[in-house]
Amino acid sequence: xxxxxxxxxxxxxxxxxxxxxxxxxxxxxxxxxxxxxxxxxxxxxxxxxxxxxxxxxxxxxxxxxxxxxxxxxxxxxxxxxxxxxxxxxxxxxxxxxxxxxxxxxxxxxxxxxxxxxxxxxxxxxxxxxxxxxxxxxxxxxxxxxxxxxxxxxxxxxxxxxxxxxxxxxxxxxxxxxxxxxxxxxxxxxxxxxxxxxxxxxxxxxxxxxxxxxxxxxxxxxxxxxxxxxxxxxxxxxxxxxxxxxxxxxxxxxxxxxxxxxxxxxxxxxxxxxxxxxxxxxxxxxxxxxxxxxxxxxxxxxxxxxxxxxxxxxxxxxxxxxxxxxxxxxxxxxxxxxxxxxxxxxxxxxxxxxxxxxxxxxxxxxxxxxxxxxxxxxxxxxxxxxxxxxxxxxxxxxxxxxxxxxxxxxxxxxxxxxxxxxxxxxxxxxxxxxxxxxxxxxxxxxxxxxxxxxxxxxxxxxxxxxxxxxxxxxxxxxxxxxxxxxxxxxxxxxxxxxxxxxxxxxxxxxxxxxxxxxxxxxxxxxxxxxxxxxxxxxxxxxxxxxxxxxxxxxxxxxxxxxxxxxxxxxxxxxxxxxxxxxxxxxxxxxxxxxxxxxxxxxxxxxxxxxxxxxxxxxxxxxxxxxxxxxxxxxxxxxxxxxxxxxxxxxxxxxxxxxxxxxxxxxxxxxxxxxxxxxxxxxxxxxxxxxxxxxxxxxxxxxxxxxxxxxxxxxxxxxxxxxxxxxxxxxxxxxxxxxxxxxxxxxxxxxxxxxxxxxxxxxxxxxxxxxxxxxxxxxxxxxxxxxxxxxxxxxxxxxxxxxxxxxxxxxxxxxxxxxxxxxxxxxx
Amino acid sequence: xxxxxxxxxxxxxxxxxxxxxxxxxxxxxxxxxxxxxxxxxxxxxxxxxxxxxxxxxxxxxxxxxxxxxxxxxxxxxxxxxxxxxxxxxxxxxxx
Numbered sequence: 055x056x057x058x059x060x061x062x063x064x065x066x067x068x069x070x071x072x073x074x075x076x077x078x079x080x081x082x083x084x085x086x087x088x089x090x091x092x093x094x095x096x097x098x099x100x101x102x103x104x105x106x107x108x109x110x111x112x113x114x115x116x117x118x119x120x121x122x123x124x125x126x127x128x129x130x131x132x133x134x135x136x137x138x139x140x141x142x143x144x145x146x147x148x149x150x151x152x153x154x155x156x157x158x159x160x161x162x163x164x165x166x167x168x169x170x171x172x173x174x175x176x177x178x179x180x181x182x183x184x185x186x187x188x189x190x191x192x193x194x195x196x197x198x199x200x201x202x203x204x205x206x207x208x209x210x211x212x213x214x215x216x217x218x219x220x221x222x223x224x225x226x227x228x229x230x231x232x233x234x235x236x237x238x239x240x241x242x243x244x245x246x247x248x249x250x251x252x253x254x255x256x257x258x259x260x261x262x263x264x265x266x267x268x269x270x271x272x273x274x275x276x277x278x279x280x281x282x283x284x285x286x287x288x289x290x291x292x293x294x295x296x297x298x299x300x301x302x303x304x305x306x307x308x309x310x311x312x313x314x315x316x317x318x319x320x321x322x323x324x325x326x327x328x329x330x331x332x333x334x335x336x337x338x339x340x341x342x343x344x345x346x347x348x349x350x351x352x353x354x355x356x357x358x359x360x361x362x363x364x365x366x367x368x369x370x371x372x373x374x375x376x377x378x379x380x381x382x383x384x385x386x387x388x389x390x391x392x393x394x395x396x397x398x399x400x401x402x403x404x405x406x407x408x409x410x411x412x413x414x415x416x417x418x419x420x421x422x423x424x425x426x427x428x429x430x431x432x433x434x435x436x437x438x439x440x441x442x443x444x445x446x447x448x449x450x451x452x453x454x455x456x457x458x459x460x461x462x463x464x465x466x467x468x469x470x471x472x473x474x475x476x477x478x479x480x481x482x483x484x485x486x487x488x489x490x491x492x493x494x495x496x497x498x499x500x501x502x503x504x505x506x507x508x509x510x511x512x513x514x515x516x517x518x519x520x521x522x523x524x525x526x527x528x529x530x531x532x533x534x535x536x537x538x539x540x541x542x543x544x545x546x547x548x549x550x551x552x553x554x555x556x557x558x559x560x561x562x563x564x565x566x567x568x569x570x571x572x573x574x575x576x577x578x579x580x581x582x583x584x585x586x587x588x589x590x591x592x593x594x595x596x597x598x599x600x601x602x603x604x605x606x607x608x609x610x611x612x613x614x615x616x617x618x619x620x621x622x623x624x625x626x627x628x629x630x631x632x633x634x635x636x637x638x639x640x641x642x643x644x645x646x647x648x649x650x651x652x653x654x655x656x657x658x659x660x661x662x663x664x665x666x667x668x669x670x671x672x673x674x675x676x677x678x679x680x681x682x683x684x685x686x687x688x689x690x691x692x693x694x695x696x697x698x699x700x701x702x703x704x705x706x707x708x709x710x711x712x713x714x715x716x717x718x719x720x721x722x723x724x725x726x727x728x729x730x731x732x733x734x735x736x737x738x739x740x741x742x743x744x745x746x747x748x749x750x751x752x753x754x755x756x757x758x759x760x761x762x763x764x765x766x767x768x769x770x771x772x773x774x775x776x777x778x779x780x781x782x783x784x785x786x787x788x789x790x791x792x793x794x795x796x797x798x799x800x801x802x803x804x805x806x807x808x809x810x811x812x813x814x815x816x817x818x819x820x821x822x823x824x825x826x827x828x829x830x831x832x833x834x835x836x837x838x839x840x841x842x843x844x845x846x847x848x849x850x851x852x853x854x855x856x857x858x859x860x861x862x863x864x865x866x867x868x869x870x871x872x873x874x875x876x877x878x879x880x
Numbered sequence: 881x882x883x884x885x886x887x888x889x890x891x892x893x894x895x896x897x898x899x900x901x902x903x904x905x906x907x908x909x910x911x912x913x914x915x916x917x918x919x920x921x922x923x924x925x926x927x928x929x930x931x932x933x934x935x936x937x938x939x940x941x942x943x944x945x946x947x948x949x950x951x952x953x954x955x956x957x958x959x960x961x962x963x964x965x966x967x968x969x970x971x972x973x974x975x
Contacts, residue, residue: 575901653904 064109429478430505457593574647578654581628585657588621588664622664629661631673642683645676650685652706655713662717670721671729677718678733681741681752686710690749698805710751715758722758727766727779734759734786743790744797753801753819760790761822787826791834794823798838808842809849817864824871832872839868847879899924899971906974907932912967914940918974919961927965935961 148155449456527536540546591614599608626632630644641647648654662670681687689703699707722730737743737756746752763783770776794801801819803811824835836843846865850858866876902921909917909930919935939954 572901575905579897579900579903651904 425481427505427508429481433478570641570647574644574651574654577628577630577644578648578651578657581625581648581657581661582653584621584625584628585660585664588618588625589660591617591621592664622666625661625664626669629673631669631676635676635679643676643680645673646680646683649677649714652709655706655709658714659717662721667721670717671725674718674721675733675736677714678737678755679740681737681746681755684710684751686751687746687749690751691745692748692804696804707750711754715751715754719758722762725762727763727770727776727783730759730763730766731779731782731786734763734790738786738789738793743793747794747797747801747819750803750815753815756790757815757819757822760787760819760826763787764822764826767826788831791823791827791831795834795838798835799841801839802842808845809853814864814867817867820868821871824868827872835872836874843869843876844879847876896924896926896928899928902971902973908972908974909963910969910972911963912969916940917961917963921971924971925965928968928971929965930961930963930968930971932961932963934959937961 525539527538529536538546594614596607596610596614599611630648633644635643642650649658662673665673677684686703686707690699690707692699698704737746737759743752743756747756766776767780767783770780802813802816806812820835820839824832827835843865846861850861852858853861862876869875869878899921903924905921906918907921909919909932911917916938917932917935918938919932921930922933923931935958937956937958939956941952941954943952
């Protein structure tokens with residue numbers, strides 16, 4: 055049966071049905087118009103009989119929508135124009151009143167002021183210019199503004215298309231008048247625009263707005279919008295008289311691309327370039343005219359400013375070339391320079407094109423967004439804006455730069471980082487406020503909230519991860535045992551060890567040599583960590599208290615000072631200078647071992663700053679006593695066969711000279727004579743001086759002591775209280791002299807030839823000795839080194855100028871000290 | 881070089897402290913991928929990222945069933961290297 059329950063079977067089928075079935079069809083048995091076909095076995099070959107298949111449903115349909123057919127389609131009469139009526143013939147109607155309309159139009163335009171005359175007129179596409187027979191591209195019309203030669207032709211060309219538009223003739227003329235005025239004014243002012251051009255060109259490249267032009271703020275606003283936003287220009291243009299209509303737009307876009315092509319021959323390039331700015335210039339022209347129709351004479355200079363300033367600052371100043379004839383008219387060098395200019399410009403534009411191929415992927419808002427987040431993170435990472443430079447948070451962020459800036463004594467601002475923070479703050483504030491205002495209606499979340507939102511997301515993710523039940527072990531069915539998960543904080547435990555420190559400590563294995571080295575390295579590291587703590591603490595120096603400053607300030611200072619002393623003590627201990635000196639040590643003194651490593655040497659200058667005088671002299675004494683054992687001396691004895699020292703040793707020697715000697719020297723220069731005497735006495739007693747002087751370091755040390763002693767002696771020559779010391783010094787000097795004299799010839803470095811030798815330290819030593827020498831001693835000095843002196847003088851004659859002068863100067867150090875001069879030798 | 885157990889003037893807290901002792905010294909590094917480095921250790925961190933100076937890198941390569949130990953080595957020199965820590969197998973002072 056049918057869905058609605060009425061009987062859908064055909065009458066004959068009903069009869070058959072009743073005959074064949076019990077009659078239960080169910081809902082799904084729709085009436086099948088062809089149901090009876092298969093039953094009629096006898097009708098197989100025959101065509102369908104319509105009457106048998108027709109179900110009569112069509113007759114049951116009652117159409118109701120035909121009532122207005124006659125009205126719609128007309129009566130039975132044939133459809134003619136008259137019968138249908140002509141109410142819809144709008145064009146025809148308009149054609150009848152056209153004349154009236156035109157009259158009204160002209161009257162209206164005549165009455166209105168000129169700017170309103172540029173309202174869009176119907177039925178004029180922008181392409182009319184093209185259809186005109188004498189069509190000359192309007193593009194060149196304004197090129198003439200750039201320079202003198204092309205005056206008449208573009209204006210003539212421009213004049214022609216314009217005059218052909220009858221109703222708008224007056225407005226076109228006004229445009230042409232403006233152009234003419236601009237041409238007239240173009241001549242005197244090309245140089246003014248160069249700078250403008252260049253700066254404007256650069257600004258255009260950077261996509262920034264233009265700077266403030268004092269004359270016309272409205273133009274300013276429009277200029278950036280014109281430069282940067284083409285769609286707006288489109289709108290503005292279409293409102294305006296369609297002399298420079300959409301063809302310019304369509305031409306402009308491909309030309310802008312053309313401009314950035316690979317360099318083309320200069321001439322077509324020049325055409326392109328000049329085709330380029332004119333459309334833009336024309337756009338500049340029109341908007342200014344719209345608001346300031348009443349002041350056309352004032353506009354042209356500024357409009358031209360804008361137009362010409364769009365050029366990318368060519369250094370070829372002068373009228374740009376728009377046509378080939380201009381090229382011919384120029385002289386040879388001018389042409390060359392112009393061509394060179396064009397080539398440079400083409401290259402530069404090609405580079406710009408390559409660089410900017412993928413520009414524009416991010417909107418400025420996107421870029422601002424990212425910048426804001428970065429700046430905010432910078433600020434929060436350094437603990438916010440409130441930190442003074444050198445605060446812990448800032449140091450934690452970027453230690454080395456902060457300290458470096460502090461050492462260099464940054465600019466007189468409050469600190470190197472502070473102004474950056476201020477910049478960041480200002481930027482954030484400005485962009486934030488702008489951002490907030492612009493988007494607050496649509497996005498009630500402000501700028502700051504971006505970072506907060508990100509943090510919230512992270513926090514939510516962490517929470518979710520925590521909340522998820524995370525099994526420490528994974529147990530798969532059928533496996534035997536658990537699979538443990540590990541991360542960085544809880545690595546997979548592979549071994550189960552118990553610390554056995556107590557037993558380990560009791561062992562003293564007799565591995566002396568390696569043991570010492572390890573211990574020395576340990577000492578060095580301990581010293582470095584103490585040193586760094588000390589320097590950190592020093593950085594926290596509180597402001598010096600005065601008499602009447604607050605008690606807690608004084609207390610803070612006191613605390614700082616006591617902490618400083620404690621650290622100083624620790625540092626001193628870590629240096630191991632006070633370790634007892636053993637008579638026959640199996641291994642070097644710990645401090646000397648420290649000095650045997652490069653990193654130990656490097657630490658000495660830093661350490662020295664924090665030591666007091668007593669500690670310094672102790673260190674110096676220790677060094678002097680162990681001069682023989684210092685690696686820079688022990689390993690630096692020249693080889694018997696004059697081979698050069700190994701590079702490692704040379705490095706260490708240099709390092710010693712650069713790192714350790716200067717602080718010692720600075721101390722010695724202020725030391726009293728008795729200390730010097732004591733030190734030198736120790737050296738002579740305990741150190742093998744004759745071996746010592748064959749090394750650079752040894753000689754330098756001796757020079758240091760001797761020169762200081764001589765200085766003091768001369769300074770105190772008049773002072774009677776010092777005579778005892780002076781006498782002592784004299785004796786010591788004599789002893790030193792006698793010790794050194796036999797080895798004088800061997801004092802010079804032998805690993806390289808005379809010409810390449812770096813022997814200035816020897817001459818310094820000799821000079822120091824010579825100053826304090828008696829005439830007899832001086833004689834002996836000269837005899838000792840005479841050969842070398844002659845050799846050096848001879849060699850310096852063959853050397854190039856500067857080197858020769860230097861060598862002679864070195865020798866002269868000694869010669870002058872004993873009252874001679876190299877020039878005496880010829 | 882002596883092993884880790886020393887009488888406790890300067891206790892070593894963790895294994896990386898031993899690396900600390902080798903700062904500015906010539907060290908020998910073995911890396912994954914049959915490579916070795918020898919250079920001056922300038923910096924390290926807890927991941928064993930290393931900064932080495934004046935490095936000589938040795939790459940050991942096997943040529944299809946050749947017998948013998950140092951089959952083929954390729955040596956490279958660099959003035960300064962940054963080594964990512966996850967490929968460091970061992971750090972040792974110079975032999």
